[in-house]
Amino acid sequence: MKKIVSLLCALVLCCAMMPVSGAFAAEEEVAVYNWFDYMDPEVFDLFEQETGIHVVPYYFTTNEEMIVQVQYNPGAYDLVFPSDYIVEKMVRLGMLAEINYDNIPNLVNIDENLLNPDYDPENKYSVPFMWGTLGILYNVTMVEEEVDSWSILWNEKYANRIYMLDSIRDTMGIALKYLGYSMNSTDLFELREASDLLIAQKPIVKAYYVDETKEKMAAGEAALALMWSGDALFAMELNEDLDYVVPQEGSNIWVDPMVIPATAKNKENAEKLINFLCRPDIAQRNCEYIWYSSPNKAAIEAMGEDYTENLTINPSQDIIDRCEFFHDIPEDEFEDFNDEWERVKDAR
Amino acid sequence: MNDYQMPSWGYWVMGVGLALYLVLLVGYFIKCRGFRRPVFASPYVLWIVIFTVIPVLLVAYFALTDGNGNFTLDNFRDFWDSDYLRRAAISPERAEKLKERGMTLEEYLPPNSSNVDTLIHSIWMAFQCTVICLLLGYPAAHIMADREFKLGATLVVLFMVPMWMNFVLRTYALSELLEEDGLINNILKGVGIGARQLLNTDGAIQLGMVYNYLPFMVFPIYNSLNKMDYKLSEAAMDLGCNKWQTFYKVTLPLSVPGVISGITMVFMPAVTTFAISRMLGGGKTPPLFGDLIEKRFSGSALNWNLGSALSMVMMVLILISLGFLQKADPKGEGGGII
Numbered sequence: 177m178k179k180i181v182s183l184l185c186a187l188v189l190c191c192a193m194m195p196v197s198g199a200f201a202a203e204e205e206v207a208v209y210n211w212f213d214y215m216d217p218e219v220f221d222l223f224e225q226e227t228g229i230h231v232v233p234y235y236f237t238t239n240e241e242m243i244v245q246v247q248y249n250p251g252a253y254d255l256v257f258p259s260d261y262i263v264e265k266m267v268r269l270g271m272l273a274e275i276n277y278d279n280i281p282n283l284v285n286i287d288e289n290l291l292n293p294d295y296d297p298e299n300k301y302s303v304p305f306m307w308g309t310l311g312i313l314y315n316v317t318m319v320e321e322e323v324d325s326w327s328i329l330w331n332e333k334y335a336n337r338i339y340m341l342d343s344i345r346d347t348m349g350i351a352l353k354y355l356g357y358s359m360n361s362t363d364l365f366e367l368r369e370a371s372d373l374l375i376a377q378k379p380i381v382k383a384y385y386v387d388e389t390k391e392k393m394a395a396g397e398a399a400l401a402l403m404w405s406g407d408a409l410f411a412m413e414l415n416e417d418l419d420y421v422v423p424q425e426g427s428n429i430w431v432d433p434m435v436i437p438a439t440a441k442n443k444e445n446a447e448k449l450i451n452f453l454c455r456p457d458i459a460q461r462n463c464e465y466i467w468y469s470s471p472n473k474a475a476i477e478a479m480g481e482d483y484t485e486n487l488t489i490n491p492s493q494d495i496i497d498r499c500e501f502f503h504d505i506p507e508d509e510f511e512d513f514n515d516e517w518e519r520v521k522d523a524r
Numbered sequence: 525m526n527d528y529q530m531p532s533w534g535y536w537v538m539g540v541g542l543a544l545y546l547v548l549l550v551g552y553f554i555k556c557r558g559f560r561r562p563v564f565a566s567p568y569v570l571w572i573v574i575f576t577v578i579p580v581l582l583v584a585y586f587a588l589t590d591g592n593g594n595f596t597l598d599n600f601r602d603f604w605d606s607d608y609l610r611r612a613a614i615s616p617e618r619a620e621k622l623k624e625r626g627m628t629l630e631e632y633l634p635p636n637s638s639n640v641d642t643l644i645h646s647i648w649m650a651f652q653c654t655v656i657c658l659l660l661g662y663p664a665a666h667i668m669a670d671r672e673f674k675l676g677a678t679l680v681v682l683f684m685v686p687m688w689m690n691f692v693l694r695t696y697a698l699s700e701l702l703e704e705d706g707l708i709n710n711i712l713k714g715v716g717i718g719a720r721q722l723l724n725t726d727g728a729i730q731l732g733m734v735y736n737y738l739p740f741m742v743f744p745i746y747n748s749l750n751k752m753d754y755k756l757s758e759a760a761m762d763l764g765c766n767k768w769q770t771f772y773k774v775t776l777p778l779s780v781p782g783v784i785s786g787i788t789m790v791f792m793p794a795v796t797t798f799a800i801s802r803m804l805g806g807g808k809t810p811p812l813f814g815d816l817i818e819k820r821f822s823g824s825a826l827n828w829n830l831g832s833a834l835s836m837v838m839m840v841l842i843l844i845s846l847g848f849l850q851k852a853d854p855k856g857e858g859g860g861i862i
Contacts, residue, residue, distance in 0.1 A: 342807050364618065381808060383724045383806025383808055385806065395705065396705065397704055509618075511610075512610075512614070512618075514825055518819075524810040
């Protein structure tokens with residue numbers, strides 16, 4: 177009998193503990209779902225100090241992982257940072273809430289060129305957070321010729337000195353671009369040509385990485401790498417022999433916007449946070465921390481020549497003109513896109 | 525987007541199982557008026573059912589169905605003819621477009637055996653790994669178990685210490701050593717051989733596997749040698765055997781159970797690994813069978829049905845090899861895993 181009593185006591189104790197942990201949830205909060213290392217960590221503290229709203233951060237590494245999480249955990253996230261073509265998909269699937277711009281007066285700071293984009297034509301669902309390009313990061317001490325074409329990534333002189341991205345849209349995209357096609361092609365023949373080109377390149381590629389590349393390039397492990405502009409700048413800060421270029425054939429230009437899921441529980445807090453992130457001093461802080469291009473005119477003005485004269489972070493209009501946005505590819509056609517990429521990965 | 529989830533009957537089986545378990549437990553408790561031994565054993569039964577039996581059933585279910593839950597054997601067909609599912613998935617309109625440009629679907633996606641090739645490559649890599657581990661591990665175990673060798677116990681600890689660290693961490697450390705500007709290449713440069721490509725090769729993966737799995741070979745052999753009655757080899761010596769004959773006729777046969785167990789414990793993880801090949805292969809080396817399965821579940825080419833079929837093939841192969849091993853060590857003296 178004693179045993180049963182003690183068991184019951186333990187059970188009661190367990191039950192008593194539970195509401196305690198729930199009590200913390202009562203205060204104002206906003207759940208943010210962002211890429212790893214994509215925000216100055218102090219920004220959330222500042223936001224908490226000013227508004228008293230507690231920020232609960234969550235992180236993801238790929239868009240595909242993120243969209244599954246948002247779909248299967250309704251209400252778990254209030255503010256999400258997907259890539260542009262994923263916003264297109266989320267809009268199509270009805271996953272996003274319309275933003276109330278009355279709560280975001282700081283929108284005036286955002287560059288008009290980045291508003292009303294293709295992925296969200298009426299700008300109902302998204303506010304740009306950062307943007308950037310895709311290009312070649314190279315080590316000037318190891319590369320003799322001028323780097324201005326994707327063809328250098330196929331130059332056998334640099335065998336085992338080239339890093340490619342283990343990222344389907346980017347790597348397939350530049351192969352398509354090099355062949356003169358659109359990065360959003362779904363034509364079976366064009367895709368096959370692109371995958372054949374990448375298979376031919378495979379023997380001279382050193383590795384297919386995503387996050388490792390910037391550190392390895394900074395350490396001088398390879399001569400050339402396919403890289404995003406912000407990661408390139410990160411590496412260039414560590415190693416002054418590195419330079420970044422967007423090839424003549426054109427490349428990808430992208431925007432990472434902030435969106436609010438339709439299922440968000442704290443929509444107004446999320447809007448407050450968007451407004452906060454659009455404030456010039458905060459935008460500048462983030463820009464100087466993660467090194468991607470800022471859509472915030474006022475912040476750019478404040479940063480002055482450091483920003484405007486840096487072609488990597490502030491590409492000229494002719495570079496922007498030859499770049500292309502990714503678009504969402506419908507699922508059944510994306511299967512083919514994916515399978516051609518798998519052909520490259522499985523090639524021996 | 526693929527929205528794979530556990531079929532509803534999975535929850536039913538779990539729910540009914542749990543309810544049944546609780547009812548039986550309470551019934552038994554009342555009948556015996558207190559806790560008896562079977563009550564304490566029962567959580568393990570529950571554990572096995574939830575984490576082994578039901579998952580295996582689910583794998584079998586996914587392997588034998590298509591995306592809509594209808595019965596099909598196509599997933600296994602895709603194992604033999606690696607583009608079978610893809611050929612079936614291309615819509616008639618797209619196939620028509622191909623034809624307009626002078627190519628049939630069969631020409632665009634010819635039958636190929638890349639899944640089978642990958643499996644053979646994986647088995648070959650795992651076989652090499654096992655042989656190397658055996659050649660390195662047996663002498664080590666023999667030395668450690670030697671009664672006259674005073675440092676034996678120290679060696680055992682030294683073998684064990686690295687295992688206290690997470691294997692992902694150790695493998696990353698290995699990748700730094702193998703880098704072009706890493707320690708090994710710098711030594712090679714210093715000696716005058718010159719740097720060479722070490723990382724992102726099959727050799728690097730092999731090294732990673734041997735490094736990670738060697739203790740699993742050493743310890744079972746060490747165990748069986750250690751508990752061997754040393755009077756047997758003394759008797760052999762007394763009866764005129766020299767050292768080699770003693771080893772060959774007494775020690776070796778008595779250590780077979782340990783060897784068998786070691787082989788199992790090295791070969792099984794080696795043939796299914798995907799973490800090591802990803803960390804040391806850099807996406808450049810030919811994929812292993814584990815990579816193929818992994819990418820169907822969480823990677824880029826999500827397809828749980830095909831992934832389950834590939835896992836089933838793997839499981840059957842492992843079961844067959846376990847059967848063979850059990851023949852060689854029927855009593856499981858080497859602390860075998862079955």
